[in-house]
Amino acid sequence: MISFEHLAHVDASPARNARAQYRNGLVEPTAGVARGFTQANMIVLPRDWAFDFLLYAQRNPKACPVLDVSDPGSHTTALAKDADLRRDVPLYRIWRNGKLAEETPDASAAWAEHPDLVSFLIGCSFTFETPMAEAGIEIRHITDKSNVPMYLTNKLCQPAGRLHGNMVVSMRPIRADRVADAATISGRFPSVHGSPVHVGQPEAIGISDISRPDFGDPVRIEPGEVPVFWACGVTPQAAVMASGVPFAITHAPGHMFITDIPDSAYHA
Amino acid sequence: MISFEHLAHVDASPARNARAQYRNGLVEPTAGVARGFTQANMIVLPRDWAFDFLLYAQRNPKACPVLDVSDPGSHTTALAKDADLRRDVPLYRIWRNGKLAEETPDASAAWAEHPDLVSFLIGCSFTFETPMAEAGIEIRHITDKSNVPMYLTNKLCQPAGRLHGNMVVSMRPIRADRVADAATISGRFPSVHGSPVHVGQPEAIGISDISRPDFGDPVRIEPGEVPVFWACGVTPQAAVMASGVPFAITHAPGHMFITDIPDSAYHA
Known part of the structure; x- marks a missing residue:
């Protein structure tokens, strides 16, 4: 497992x-x-x-690639030195009985309710956006300075214990002649969702209106571009909702935890 | 996650x-x-x-790549149709309080002691032996019809909850001019231990006498060959011993569970 301790030579400022x-x-x-x-x-x-969640992640590795798991009660991570998981995410969501109860920039108070919380950090497709951009593939939501669009699909995840739910995907419009390159490049990063789960045909995965994402912002799809869908780390939030999980803290979609680990460390 | 249900076209007889x-x-x-x-x-x-074990596996993926996890109380697996995990391994080990209590070809009686057993199936380096052999790399323990030699090393695994222990490795003597090929080919199979963890220099990982493996059989090392070490799925048994786990059932080293999944399905 990659840790910031292996990467002391990296300037993570x-x-x-x-x-x-x-x-x-x-x-x-x-x-x-x-x-x-x-x-x-x-x-x-x-x-x-x-355990239910770690098993859910193990059975659904495209959507839930686990990068780190904290010890119960800890709010630190091997992925970022001196980080405080309770406060270092820009926006948190607090979930109660499967319902979104609150959004807050500081989860300390909610965190204090439970002495034995276990934190899971899960790979994010933002990781392969840099190599895609370096290969000349435009990342529309970065060009437009917006959040990536995300959709709840009709694709069932493998259930585990008390957890079940559908897969959430992120979408990037890609020029038809670069779709294969986007699949190849992202495929080199299996621990941050890897290659696309679906290309084109949004209705086949239950997306009826591509201009209305369930999370994040809509983006322009230009003529000659194809919507390409990657498994998304918001999938656990869909499971929290579908399964009525009594208590959970998550990031707000698109408002991620930034680690000290260079993207290249996850190149397979 | 790969399942036999995806592979109905394969004759797994x-x-x-x-x-x-x-x-x-x-x-x-x-x-x-x-x-x-x-x-x-x-x-x-x-x-x-x-949970402790699934976390141990997640933190030590080279040694403990998880291929399937059963639901509590189940003795079936998604990796083999109609298999009975209590009886289909050629030789089992029953562990009590971290000590080997019994070896038996049928674990049904021990299994019946606990209603909520969870079975983990973990990748095995035998999987990449076929492509290595097809590339002209001799697999000595297959030539000699013996068990692969395995060694307890001084490499500490990342602990998880109540579990800690050292890494176990398997060893194959490889001709010096084929070591790079062996590393490349095995590296294509990350979910079955992937590339070697150590090449040559057995004493550097705490192996004082290469002719006396801790598990399995010794093999000849011919002049011009280098001992190459891969992380081994006997590592969980080392953790059972080191951590004094109250109850566990494992396979006996080298006596594996044979799945319906073709090796090629784990090619990255």
Whole structure:
């Protein structure tokens, strides 16, 4: 497992500075922030639910590739030195009985309700956006300075214990002649969702209106572009909702935890 | 996650026949048996220990790549149709309080002691032996019809909850001019231990006498050959011992569970 301790030679100050701003209250989507440092989805659950979730992740590795799991009660991670998982994400969601109860830039108070919380950090497709952009593939939501569009699909995840739900996907419009390149490049990063799960044909995965994402912002699809769909780390939030999980803390979609780990460390 | 249900077109009768023989009492090491079908290490733990182990596997993916996890109380697997995990391994080990209590070809009686056992099937390096052999790399323990040699190293695994222990490795002597090829080919199979963890220099990982493996059989090392070490799925048994786990069932080293999944399905 990759840890910041292996990467003492890396100057992670862009990641550290971003986390410090979020800890001080800045709220923003993180696409394009601290470019080159891996961003992560987060879900935090009481110890009693942790096995169910780790098994859910193991059975659904495209949607839930686990990068780090904290010890119960800890709010640190092997992926970022001196980080505080309770405060370093720009925007948190607090879930109660499967319903979104609150959005907050500081999860400390909710965190204090449970002594045995286990934090899962999950790979994010933002990681392969840098190599895609370097290969000349435009990342529309970065061009337009918006959040990536995300959709709840009709694709069932493999259930695990008390957890079940459908897959959430992110979408990027890609020029038809670069779709294969986008699939190849993202496929080199299996621990951050890897290759697309679906190309074109949004209705086949239950997306009836591509201009109305379930999370994030809509983006322009230009003539000659194809919507390409990647498994998304918001999938755990769909499981929280579908399964009526009593208590969970997550990031808000698109508002990720920024790690000290260079994207290249996850190149297979 | 790969399941036999995706592979209905595959004639898995060699795997099924091998399992049937083991169910009927045949005891033998499985190296080279049902060639082309993935073999798996096994560890079975009460539900209370399952999270610790799944986390241990997640933190030590080279040694413990998880291929399937059963639901508590189940003795079936998504990797083999109609298999009975209690009887289809040629030889089991029953562990009590971290000590080997018994070896038996039928684990049904021990299994019945706990209603909530969770079975983990873990990738095995036998999977990449077929492509290595096809590339002209001799697999000495198959040539000599013996069990692969395995060694307890001084490499500490990342602990998880109540579990800690050292890494176990398997060893294959490889001609010096084919070591790079062996690393490349095995590296294409990350979910069955992937590339070597160590090449040459056995003493650097705490192996004082290469002719005396801790598990399995010794093999000849010919002049011009280098001992090459891969992470091994016996590592969980080392953790059972080091951590004093109250109850576990495992396979006996080299006596693997044979799945219906073709090796090629785990090619990255």
